[in-house]
Amino acid sequence: MSLPAIGIIGAINECVTLFRWAKSAISSLHSRWSGSQEQSLQDGVLLLESGLQRLRDTLPAMYDLINKAEWRSHEENVTKLLPNLKDAVYEAEDLLDEFTWYKMKVQVEGNASQSPFTDFYDTIIQGSFNKLSDVHSRLNLLSSHLENMGIRGVAQRFDKLVRPETTSMPNETKIFGRDKELKQVLGFLNIPTNSKRKRAISSINASTSASASNQVSNESRISAIPVLSIVGIGGVGKTTLAQHITNHQRVKSHFELIIWVCVSDDFDIKRLTKEVIQSCNGKEATSDNLDALQRALINHVDKKRLFIVLDDMWDDAMKENGQCWKRFCAPFRSVQEGSVMLVTTRCPTVDEGVRTMDPAILEGLKDELFWNFFKLCAFGSESSRNDPELESIGRKIIPKLKGSPLAAKTLGRMLSTDLQASHWNSILEHELWELSQQETDILPAIRLSFMYLPFHLKQCFSFCAVYPKLRLQI
Structure with missing residues (x-):
């Protein structure tokens, strides 16, 4: 069983404890409501509990569907649906976190005090049931669309169109720093x-x-x-x-x-x-x-x-x-x-x-060797007779590439299309992953490493990528 699935089941089990408390609180405070109101509250708790049990059964399958869909994410239709499915799954996880928070609140503030139950009633029974229904509807709709595309049976490997075949013939006539x-x-x-x-x-x-x-x-x-x-x-x-x-x-x-x-x-x-x-x-x-x-x-x-x-x-x-x-x-x-x-x-x-x-x-190319290779990619020559202003900008771009020859080729080609300082500065100030790239460029080349990460580490990777300083270390 995957770590995300184990985490979801653990969260559901915590919610079961919360619902036991809610049922007990409703019974202990029955004098505040009429018989029909009390029954309505108990029914609401049961519906929520049932909905969460369905979520327990659904989410692990959604994780598996996302993993398989990512192997086809180069297809336009999948590209459009996959972010929406991820968003629905994250919303479901947020909802479970909310229930877990209320369970902890009950433990801290007392098992049958009025304050936590009032919050529970206002926020959970009155509000979260609709959220839960919406999440279920989104998950069902999106997963149905993806399954109709044959995602469930997809082999977890890239198409040859995305992963071009290599041969023994060198693409580069000269090898740098090796x-x-x-x-x-x-x-x-x-x-x-x-x-x-x-x-x-x-x-x-x-x-x-x-x-x-x-x-x-x-x-x-x-x-x-x-x-x-x-x-x-x-x-x-x-x-x-x-x-x-x-x-x-x-x-x-x-x-x-x-x-x-x-x-x-x-x-x-x-x-x-x-x-x-x-x-x-x-x-x-x-x-x-x-x-x-x-x-x-x-x-x-x-x-x-x-x-x-x-x-x-x-x-x-x-x-x-x-x-x-x-x-x-x-x-x-x-x-x-x-x-x-x-x-x-x-x-x-x-x-x-x-x-x-x-x-x-094999590690990244070092210092002047990498600079010479970068100049060849960007200027078409290792010569020192290049535009001094462009060379100065290029020197500032170099640290972003971490010694990667493929990154140097990708950025070098982009730079060589326009030898204007304004163009070079725009690339210097851009995030590398925001630049338009071909199928065999640097980000697609390392995408397969991301694909082989477990689902929970992919989420961690995405979270870290939000923060600029962390991005530089990934």
Whole structure:
């Protein structure tokens, strides 16, 4: 059971105590009313209690509906309805808080004193029943509309339209400030600096010596493929670094087979296995039988020195207590020693669950390196021969971006469309999330991190975002 649902049930239980007191107070003060008035009051209390019980049954389902609708929030119809449903749920929670407050007031001021009951009668019985009915009506109407759109059955992952597929081809011709990380990863891959020359020598020997050929083909296999992870927040450059590693000449010379698979938040073993097979032979695998697919994959990777990149892995990979991950990796036991799997992820649970060696941690770009990258994005050049006034404004924008390369690209593109100081100042003074952005820009890129938060933490996130100083720390 989710934390919000537990909190709601706890609040309802507190309200039950309140209604017991109300019924007792009505009976103890019966001399103030006629028999019909007393009965009317008791009926009002019963109706309120019944309404709150219905709310107990409804709200947990509304939390689930909101969670599922957020995965489709890029659709226009859902975008219009979702804020209204959230508003109705928050109103219901406020109403429950109000009942809880009166329960505490009764405990403090006395179980049967007139003052708290008068307040209870005026505010709750006379006013809150109408509020409760309105909330129920709104919840029913909005949830009905969303369910008619098929929200209940939606898979909790983003459409490919929202999460573009990555490839091994670098989008950026130059990589900034990652020399240390690049050297670290190449070291983890155990690639000799003169691997190209060794391979050439090996080829010569293979053509002149049958025994040498047999020695190469019989190199020891491994019990499990080593896994190296590149870890960092969204937009920090994990994919870009992986692309440059994949296309590094030493990597291409060292490994017989290089494969790139974009995983994203859909860790489907059959889909991924099919994509690996297609990378090997260029043909689409048609079978839907996992055993047949894995046997076909073994034939392609058997005795080969393999480098495989699994880009943008999420917690979905760790489902079934990690058994899905183990099933996916099973065919790679037949690869040659020296093979490596590289995983990029922003999820600590994925990093801890898959890596077999220390991870490469990617943080934001620092100081002048980040400034040079920002200038390239905003001016199209790292040159110092740019407008001094614009450079001054750019220097003030830089701290807002927290070293994020994707943020620099997003803001840089916006700035480059108009090289006027007034335009740059307007962006400097704007909140980043209020700026118009494309589907692959910085906020959509980190949105998936928000989507994987539990519902109660999403509410906490929204609450903190109201306060400017807290926003800077989120």
